[in-house]
Amino acid sequence: MGDVDETVADVGEFALIRRITATPGRGQDTLLGPGDDAAVVAAPDGRVVACTDVLVEGVHFRFDWSPPEQVGRKAAAVNLADIAAMGAVPTGLLVGIACPASTPAPVIEQISAGLAAEAARVRVGVVGGDLTRSDTLVISVTALGSLDGRAPVTRAGALPGDILAVAGKLGWSAAGFAVLGRGFRSPVTVVGAHRVPAPPYAAGPAAALAGATAMIDVSDGLLADLGHIAAASTVAIDLVGDLIPVDQRLVEVATALGADARHWALTGGEDHALAATFPSASVVPPDFRIIGSVGRGSGVTVDGRPYTSGDPGWQHWR
Structure with missing residues (x-):
């Protein structure tokens, strides 16, 4: 690690690259890693799953809320979750940093x-x-993945009669954001969930193997992201309110802040849970919890009614 007073200008581009690539991790699919004009990553079944996310300082992260190491982990997690949401396994990351x-x-x-x-x-x-x-610190990450011979699980395959289930946390990052926004740094588990999400990476391929008909990474809020599945699949999705997992710790935080933990679970983004539809309850993998059903029609409802207690999720420029 360099001297704390050194800037990137002091170190220089190529010396800094040598520092951050000195001990790179390498997966089994990496045939040629950092150090050349391009990397070489194996694609055993002839296809590559790819996604990109851009994180901007002041929009997606703040260094007074999260140390740089946690910002880096979050930048990786948001992309790796998208790979899992396709039913794929990650094979590598490409990272661009402007500062x-x-x-x-x-x-x-x-x-x-x-x-x-x-x-x-x-x-x-x-x-x-x-x-x-650049004038602002920006982190751009591209994740690569492999379907291992399977078909991709898209947003467009849900069918009337399917079961809706979710794996991972809901509402934790939104709760952590609310806590940090009030100037607090605890409870640590809640704040930590906002700083570094914990996507259920293995649940994506497990859902694909179980026969999931559609799947999505819950990045912008459960209701908002389920809306993408409903639109792409031309179906209606109904959530059962009592089945939405709301942890007691979030209830306690919400009570202290005068907020609604259920609203966090339904609309809070950045937990990167996985929501998927399955042809029957009998095939839903153990890591998933059933929370609703798919029917004919359009849109997303909770207990048969539109959700009217606030925005359904995050949108840029709104």
Whole structure:
């Protein structure tokens, strides 16, 4: 790790690249990692699943709320969750970072360490990327994945009569955001859920193997993201209110803040849970919890009625 007073301008582009790629993690599908004009990643079944997310300082993260290492982990997690939502397994990450010349070099090193640490959770590495100058710190991550011979699970396959289920946390990141927004730093578990999400990576391929008909990463809020499945599949989705998982710790935080924990679970984004539809309850994998059903029609309802207690989820520029 560099001196805390060094900026990226002091270190220089190529020296900084050497630092952050000195001990890269590497998955079994990485045939050629960082150090050349491009990486080489195996695609055993002839197809590559790919997705990209861009995180901007002040929009997606704040260093007074999250240390750089956790920002890096979050940047990796939001992309790896999208790979899982297709029923695929990750094979590598490509990372582009743009930042002001005055950015402390250790900040970039710690972000890179966080990216590598989260990638290691799914046994892959950062296989390449780029550094450049900008007025705002921006992290762009592209994740690659493999379907391992399976068909992709898209948003467009849900059918009337299907069962709706979810794997992972709901409402935790929204609760952590609310706590941080009030100037608090505890409860640690709630705040930590906003700083670093914990997507159920293995649940995506498990859902695909179980015969999931549609699936999505819950990044913008459960209601909003289920709306994407409903629209793509031309179906209606109805949630059973009593089946929505609301942890007691979130209820306690909501009570203290004068908020609604159920609203966080229904509309809060950035937990990166997986919501999927299945042809019957008997095939729903153990990591998933049944929360509703698919029918004929359009839109998303809760207990048969439209949700009217606030915005259904996050939208940029709104």
